[in-house]
Amino acid sequence: xxxxERAGARIGYEVAGEGPxxxxxxxxxxDGRMWDAVAPxxxxxxxxxxxxxxxxxxxxxxxxxxxxxxxxxxxxxxxxEDWRAILDAERVDRAALCGLSMGGMTAMRLALAAPERxxxxxxxxxxxxxxxxxxxxxxxxxxxIFKAFGNLxxxxxxxxxxxxxxxxxxxxxxxxxxxxxxxxxxxDARQIYHATRAVFDRPxxxxxxxxxxxxxxxxxxxxDVATPPDRARRIAGAIPGAxxxxxxxxxxxxxxxxxxxxxxxxxxxLERAFSG
Numbered sequence: 142x143x144x145x146e147r148a149g150a151r152i153g154y155e156v157a158g159e160g161p162x163x164x165x166x167x168x169x170x171x172d173g174r175m176w177d178a179v180a181p182x183x184x185x186x187x188x189x190x191x192x193x194x195x196x197x198x199x200x201x202x203x204x205x206x207x208x209x210x211x212x213x214x215x216x217x218x219x220x221x222e223d224w225r226a227i228l229d230a231e232r233v234d235r236a237a238l239c240g241l242s243m244g245g246m247t248a249m250r251l252a253l254a255a256p257e258r259x260x261x262x263x264x265x266x267x268x269x270x271x272x273x274x275x276x277x278x279x280x281x282x283x284x285x286i287f288k289a290f291g292n293l294x295x296x297x298x299x300x301x302x303x304x305x306x307x308x309x310x311x312x313x314x315x316x317x318x319x320x321x322x323x324x325x326x327x328x329d330a331r332q333i334y335h336a337t338r339a340v341f342d343r344p345x346x347x348x349x350x351x352x353x354x355x356x357x358x359x360x361x362x363x364x365d366v367a368t369p370p371d372r373a374r375r376i377a378g379a380i381p382g383a384x385x386x387x388x389x390x391x392x393x394x395x396x397x398x399x400x401x402x403x404x405x406x407x408x409x410x411l412e413r414a415f416s417g
Contacts, residue, residue, distance in 0.1 A: 153199025158184030166244025178400035261414035307364030307392025362391030
C-alpha cells in the first residue's frame with residue numbers, strides 16, 4: 142500500500158502490473174477490495190492503480206464530524222483531485238479511469254476537469270444526476286445512524302443488503318453478501334461520514350457530459366436499486382459514442398456480484414480504447 146498526503150488527507154492506494162495505466166475507484170462504504178476478483182486479471186496487461194477514497198480503509202480524513210479541529214466536508218471534486226495527484230505522483234500522463242458508484246462519480250469529474258489526463262472511462266453502477274430528494278433524506282438518515290452506531294452493525298444491515306446487492310445475489314450468493322458486509326463493518330464511521338455527505342449531497346453534472354470525448358463504457362447491474370439502469374442509460378445517451386452494458390443477475394456491486402462478466406467486458410473495452 143502506497144500513500145499520498147494531500148490537503149490534510151492521507152490517500153492509500155495499491156499499484157500492480159505494467160503497461161498503460163488503469164485507475165480503479167470503489168463504491169461508498171466499500172474500499173479497493175471490491176476489485177479483488179477484477180484487478181489481478183487487469184494487472185496482467187495494465188498498470189493498475191487501485192485507490193481507497195478518503196475515509197475508507199487505508200485513506201484517512203482528519204478529525205470527526207463536529208469535533209474541534211475537524212476540517213469539515215469534502216466533495217467529489219476533491220476526490221477527483223486526489224486521483225489527479227496520484228497520477229502525478231506515479232508519473233502517469235494519461236490513464237483509463239474505472240469507477241463504480243462513488244468511483245464513477247469521481248471519474249466523470251476528473252474527465253471533465255482534466256480531459257488530457259483521461260484515455261478512457263468505464264463507469265459502473267453510477268449516476269451523473271443529483272440524488273433524488275426523497276432518497277437524499279433516506280440516505281442522510283442512514284449516514285446519521287451509521288455515525289451514531291460507529292459501524293454498520295444493527296439496524297443498517299437489512300437496508301444495506303437491499304441497496305447494495307441484487308435480488309439474485311442475495312438469494313444465490315449469501316457468502317458474497319456476508320463477506321462484503323463484513324468489510325463494510327470494518328470502516329470507521331467517523332472517517333467515512335464526510336464521504337457519505339459528498340455522495341448524497343452532490344450536484345448534477347449531467348448537463349456537462351457532452352464535453353467528454355474519450356472512449357466510454359457504461360455498465361450497470363440489471364437489479365441495481367441504488368443507481369438504477371435508467372441512470373446508466375442517461376449517462377450513455379449523453380456522452381458521445383458511449384456504450385451501455387447491462388449485467389444480468391447483479392445489483393449495485395457488479396464487481397463482486399458478477400466479477401467474471403464484468404472483467405471480460407472491461408478487458409475488451411480497454412483493449413479497444415488503448416489500441417485506438
